[in-house]
Amino acid sequence: MNxxxxxxxxxxxxxxxxxxxxxxxKSPSLQRLRAELDRALVLEPILxxxxxxxxxxxxxxxxxxxxxxxxxxxxLPARADAAAQRISVLAPVGAALIGYxxxxxVEWPTPGGxxxxxxxxxxxxx
Numbered sequence: 001m002n003x004x005x006x007x008x009x010x011x012x013x014x015x016x017x018x019x020x021x022x023x024x025x026k027s028p029s030l031q032r033l034r035a036e037l038d039r040a041l042v043l044e045p046i047l048x049x050x051x052x053x054x055x056x057x058x059x060x061x062x063x064x065x066x067x068x069x070x071x072x073x074x075x076l077p078a079r080a081d082a083a084a085q086r087i088s089v090l091a092p093v094g095a096a097l098i099g100y101x102x103x104x105x106v107e108w109p110t111p112g113g114x115x116x117x118x119x120x121x122x123x124x125x126x
Contacts (some may be wrong), residue, residue, distance in 0.1 A: 006036050006099025009045040011055045013037065016089060016098065019076065023090075027107060028109060033095040035100065040099055051122045052100035054118070059097055060121040073125060074098060 018039055023030055035082075058073045066092055072087040074097055080088035088092040093115065096108030102122040108115055 003024060004100065004104065005039060005041050007041045007043060007048065007052050007097045007101070008037075009048045009054055010042055012098070013040060013042045015055065015076070019090070029092045029095050030090070033090070033098075033106070036095075043049065044098055053097045053100050053119065053122050054124070055098075056125045057097075058121075058123045058125050059119060061097075062118040062120055064116040064118055069120070072097075082111055 006117065008009050008109075012123060016033070020030055020034060020037075025034075027030065048054065053074060055076060058071065061070050061072070062068075062109050063070070067081065070085075072085050072093070074089055075086045077088040077090050078087050080091070089095060089098055092108060092110040094119070097119070100106050100119055102119050104119050106115075107118045108117075
């Protein structure tokens with residue numbers, strides 16, 4: 001798990017918290033996401049810096065191990081679409097990114113191993 005405190009809007013915090021209620025607690029990614037939500041700094045949307053990853057944020061990432069670059073929009077599961085580069089907030093990488101900000105390095109276990117990512121750019125799409 002990451003050591004930095006994540007920052008979320010009150011809206012995103014409520015939506016994500018409600019989304020994971022009742023989902024299996026055995027999922028390591030969901031356990032980590034719940035822990036991140038518990039320790040998050042929650043701000044009114046107007047106070048949230050635009051460079052913080054929230055729902056509907058477009059992110060440019062650099063994989064620190066492979067050098068690969070990728071762009072995604074973090075969305076609710078119903079809107080996820082790999083072909084459109086929309087990643088669910090419940091997917092391991094989506095869960096890892098939520099609440100972090102442009103310039104942050106993020107480490108998060110995934111089924112394929114620990115991913116080490118750098119957030120190069122964050123923009124809001126809404």
